[in-house]
Amino acid sequence: MKKRLLTGLQASGQLHIGNYFGALKPFVDTYEEYDSFLMVADYHALTSIKDAKTLSGNILEAVRVYLAIGVDPERATLFKQSDVPEHMELGWIFNCLVSVPFLQQAHAYKDKVAKGLEANAGLFTYPMLMAADILLYDAEVVPVGEDQRQHIEYAREAGGKFNRAFETEEFRAPQELILKGVGTVPGVNGEKMSKSYGNTIPLFATKDAIAKAVMSIVTDSSGDTPKNVYAIHSLYRNEDELTKLYEENKGNYKALKESLVEDIEAHIAPMREKYQNISDEEILSVLKNGAEKARTVASKKMETVRKKVGVALY
Numbered sequence: 001m002k003k004r005l006l007t008g009l010q011a012s013g014q015l016h017i018g019n020y021f022g023a024l025k026p027f028v029d030t031y032e033e034y035d036s037f038l039m040v041a042d043y044h045a046l047t048s049i050k051d052a053k054t055l056s057g058n059i060l061e062a063v064r065v066y067l068a069i070g071v072d073p074e075r076a077t078l079f080k081q082s083d084v085p086e087h088m089e090l091g092w093i094f095n096c097l098v099s100v101p102f103l104q105q106a107h108a109y110k111d112k113v114a115k116g117l118e119a120n121a122g123l124f125t126y127p128m129l130m131a132a133d134i135l136l137y138d139a140e141v142v143p144v145g146e147d148q149r150q151h152i153e154y155a156r157e158a159g160g161k162f163n164r165a166f167e168t169e170e171f172r173a174p175q176e177l178i179l180k181g182v183g184t185v186p187g188v189n190g191e192k193m194s195k196s197y198g199n200t201i202p203l204f205a206t207k208d209a210i211a212k213a214v215m216s217i218v219t220d221s222s223g224d225t226p227k228n229v230y231a232i233h234s235l236y237r238n239e240d241e242l243t244k245l246y247e248e249n250k251g252n253y254k255a256l257k258e259s260l261v262e263d264i265e266a267h268i269a270p271m272r273e274k275y276q277n278i279s280d281e282e283i284l285s286v287l288k289n290g291a292e293k294a295r296t297v298a299s300k301k302m303e304t305v306r307k308k309v310g311v312a313l314y
Contacts, residue, residue, distance in 0.1 A: 004035045008044070140174060224251045
């Protein structure tokens with residue numbers, strides 16, 4: 001049987017090709033190897049989003065993106081956290097097992113405090129809800145970035161505390177899966193591609209928008225090969241093809257940028273068309289079907305947990 005995988009989906013505005021090659025594509029290339037559960041983390045989002053319209057839109061956007069880039073809802077359980085109340089129930093039980101000093105060590109909480117920002121109670125207890133997300137499904141594998149290992153450590157600790165407190169082996173220790181992307185994807189100015197730097201090439205952009213972004217790539221006039229153009233181009237072609245192309249167009253930056261535009265467009269166009277044609281009704285249908293599957297697993301787990309803690313009397 002396949003190992004079970006769980007990951008959380010969040011939409012944070014317009015995505016770019018850096019997001020795609022750094023995280024989305026590596027996941028899409030991997031998820032079918034597992035019994036995959038993809039959860040839209042809408043209750044987690046409440047720690048920062050206080051607008052109903054924004055949150056509703058983000059939920060739909062998260063699902064639309066994953067469907068557009070190739071996730072098959074028949075091969076993965078795609079659901080939203082709020083449709084499975086067992087997440088919050090198990091999160092509360094874990095909150096009652098861990099200490100305040102333990103939660104104070106969470107990176108997200110410490111970062112907020114260090115910046116002088118108000119850290120709400122939801123952010124403070126965030127790690128235990130995340131632990132519940134993972135352990136509720138007996139997830140064996142959780143994809144994370146290098147800087148997110150602490151999330152898995154907290155889940156292992158919460159499960160271990162439960163097992164020791166109630167003398168059981170109810171929760172298994174999940175393992176992190178570090179997805180290997182392509183490293184740092186450069187933006188049009190040579191720095192890391194990021195919305196905050198304003199140097200992105202949008203993931204589902206029109207060809208004209210792609211061309212505008214590519215033509216703005218900063219080039220080094222001291223050499224024959226524009227390094228920033230080549231770095232982005234290497235995402236779409238292999239080294240042999242690029243070597244030949246750049247030798248034939250040595251010093252002709254315009255031609256090389258035009259070639260990059262065509263390669264990006266050829267890759268993005270099918271995803272963009274699919275993205276534009278996914279209706280809200282289709283997304284809601286996917287979420288409802290996924291919620292039914294997820295709730296079946298989660299409710300069965302919580303029946304056992306309630307018996308272990310002593311609240312199941314009938």
